[in-house]
Amino acid sequence: xxxxxxxTEMTATEGAIVQINCTYQTSGFNGLFWYQQHAGExxxxxxxxxxxGLEEKGRxxxxxxxxxxxxxxxxxxxxxxxxxxxxxxxxxTYNQGGKLIFGQGTxxxxxx
Amino acid sequence: xxxxxxxxxxxxxxxxxxxFLECVQDMDHENMFWYRQDPGLGLRLIYFSYDVxxxxxxxxxxxxxVSREKxxxxxxxxxxxxxxxxxxxxxxxxxxxxxxxxxxxGTRLTVT
Numbered sequence: 236x237x238x239x240x241x242x243t244e245m246t247a248t249e250g251a252i253v254q255i256n257c258t259y260q261t262s263g264f265n266g267l268f269w270y271q272q273h274a275g276e277x278x279x280x281x282x283x284x285x286x287x288g289l290e291e292k293g294r295x296x297x298x299x300x301x302x303x304x305x306x307x308x309x310x311x312x313x314x315x316x317x318x319x320x321x322x323x324x325x326x327x328t329y330n331q332g333g334k335l336i337f338g339q340g341t342x343x344x345x346x347x
Numbered sequence: 348x349x350x351x352x353x354x355x356x357x358x359x360x361x362x363x364x365x366x367f368l369e370c371v372q373d374m375d376h377e378n379m380f381w382y383r384q385d386p387g388l389g390l391r392l393i394y395f396s397y398d399v400x401x402x403x404x405x406x407x408x409x410x411x412x413v414s415r416e417k418x419x420x421x422x423x424x425x426x427x428x429x430x431x432x433x434x435x436x437x438x439x440x441x442x443x444x445x446x447x448x449x450x451x452x453g454t455r456l457t458v459t
Contacts, residue, residue: 243387266446268446268447276452276453277351277437277450277451277452277453278390278437278450279450280447280448280449283446283447322389322390324390326446334380334392334395334403334405335392335448336392337382337389337390337391338389339387339388339389340389
């Protein structure tokens with residue numbers, strides 16, 4: 236079956252660094268996405284990894300290890316506005332439509 | 348900027364009613380998606396479409412149908428609404444050869 240696991244909740248302090256992990260077991264793999272979703276709003280795209288390694292984009296970085304079925308999202312210099320849900324999603328196969336499988340999301344609370 | 352709009356932010360319907368949720372995107376995207384989002388379950392794909400008049404079942408299509416008569420519009424239909432269809436419904440779109448999905452603001456549907 237298809238399975239994506241991420242922690243349900245995390246808490247971190249303003250200015251700190253936090254790492255949100257995601258493990259996946261899927262029938263195939265054609266890319267992993269991270270989305271950010273603030274309460275009551277639509278998810279917005281953060282990052283995409285298809286090859287092993289680290290992708291950096293400002294304060295946010297995302298890492299992928301395909302052999303381990305593992306990714307993480309790293310948030311540096313945390314700000315209060317980073318309090319949100321972070322969704323990990325996998326494109327399991329190359330098929331028409333670009334179908335994604337989502338994890339349940341990690342609710343991050345940033346405290347002063 | 349890509350814009351995905353949904354017909355209503357909040358909707359209240361009675362059990363047994365036929366419900367239409369409309370989604371429109373203005374970026375000429377080929378792919379469109381309907382998800383529902385429930386606490387603890389994450390985003391689950393209901394139906395998707397990769398071309399006009401084409402539709403594919405997602406992971407939880409039971410109780411739903413869709414229509415895509417024009418490229419920019421993708422409708423989700425609940426033939427006979429039930430209380431277990433109370434949820435947040437999110438529409439998304441993406442270009443054919445690009446993996447990132449753009450989400451609409453969501454419709455919170457309550458079935459009483």
